[in-house]
Amino acid sequence: MQEALFLYLCIRISTTFGSSSDLRIYGGRDAQLGEFPYVVVLGHLHEDNNFELTCSCSALSPTWSLTAAHCMDSNEAKGVIAYGDIIPGQKFNVSKVLRVFPHPGYKSAGNAEEYETGNCYDIGLLRTNKIKIAQYGLLSAVDHTTITGHEVIVAGFGVTNGTKDFSGAIAANKTLQVFKGMISSCLEEDFLLCSRLCVSPTCKQPSLICGGDSGGPVIHASGIVGVNGYHNIECEYFTDDHSLAQGSSVVQAVSPVIDWLTNTINSHS
Incomplete structure (x- = not known):
């Protein structure tokens, strides 16, 4: 009770x-009202x-x-x-x-x-x-090994890049942040053994999750295929000079669990 x-x-x-209209996660945008x-x-x-x-x-x-x-x-x-x-x-x-x-x-x-x-x-x-x-x-039961190259949407309320202090979205007066990415093969062996996914930016657009985005969904056409884990470089030091592999976000896949x-x-x- x-x-x-x-x-x-x-x-x-x-x-x-x-409030500032410039606050975004890397390569992302504000979610629309009622979108997620x-x-x-x-x-x-x-x-x-x-x-x-x-x-x-x-x-x-x-x-x-x-x-x-x-x-x-x-x-x-x-x-x-x-x-x-x-x-x-x-x-x-x-x-x-x-x-x-x-x-x-x-x-x-x-x-x-x-x-x-x-x-x-x-x-x-x-x-x-x-x-x-x-x-x-909606959780997706699609085998995570079959969706490499598929487009996904990554969502979270984490750190934005429009302020020197890298404020969280809520503290920085922003709503939910989302960006498009592509499921890619994780290069490190440990990632493969752990049934993880990596999400790389699309069209060389820099984008990755930051602090506070952890736990947010990775959304495929079939449903939620993963949960945000971490970014493999610090958001504060992310620049356009990083390769797509360096700029990927690491995700726990849903299908194995x-x-x-x-x-x-x-x-x-």
């Missing part, structure tokens, strides 16, 4: 940076109603959301999901996170190098109080 006791809150996003209502935000709501972003995620149903397992390493994972068409300065709803389910194969990394080379299951589920939105995300995702939802609902 814990869910019944939770009150949905309407709060205003606190913006500490001025199921892309939501994991974070912490402070006593003064300021919202602090931890990661992006996807609402799969009223009570289940998908994100990266490393987003659950923080105590803030036991926070709230903010949802709706989240536009700074407007009201949005929050729903309490009741329980986290990192994939059982995930091992919390002690440092960035260990995470990048040794963690094969950076994906997990959040069980929450009800999230009421117009559309929920689709049975675990489905069974977890069914057994804990």
Whole structure:
């Protein structure tokens, strides 16, 4: 009965940076109102109603959301999901996170190098109080090894590149950020062994995920095929001189864990 006791809150996003039309992720754009209502935000709501972003995620149903397992390493994972068409300065709803389910194969990394080379299951589920939105995300069961070269959309509320301080999208007064990419083969052997995907920019347009985009969806025509993991270079140092391989984003594929995702939802609902 814990869910019944939770009150949905309407709060205003606190913006500490001025609005600017130049703020974008690399090669990306603002999502249109209602375009991806199921892309939501994991974070912490402070006593003064300021919202602090931890990661992006996807609402799969009223009570289940998908994100990266490393987003659950923080105590803030036991926070709230903010949802709706989240536009700074407007009201949005929050729903309490009741329980986290990192994939059982995930091992919390002690440092960035260990995470990048040794963690094969950076994906997990959040069980929450009800999230009421117009559309929920659809998981794709398409074999991730068959979609190399396919176009995808990458979404997240992470760092933007229009400010010296590299503010998160919400703090920088921006809505959801999206960009187009192409599924490519990950060159490193560890990526192949870990059932990861890489997303490279299209048409030599520099684009990659940044901090805060972790956990957000990689959207294929068949549905969500992956979860944003990390970028293999720091966004602050990204320039047009980097090669496409250097500028790729690394993604945990959904298809190898689709049975675990489905069974977890069914057994804990």
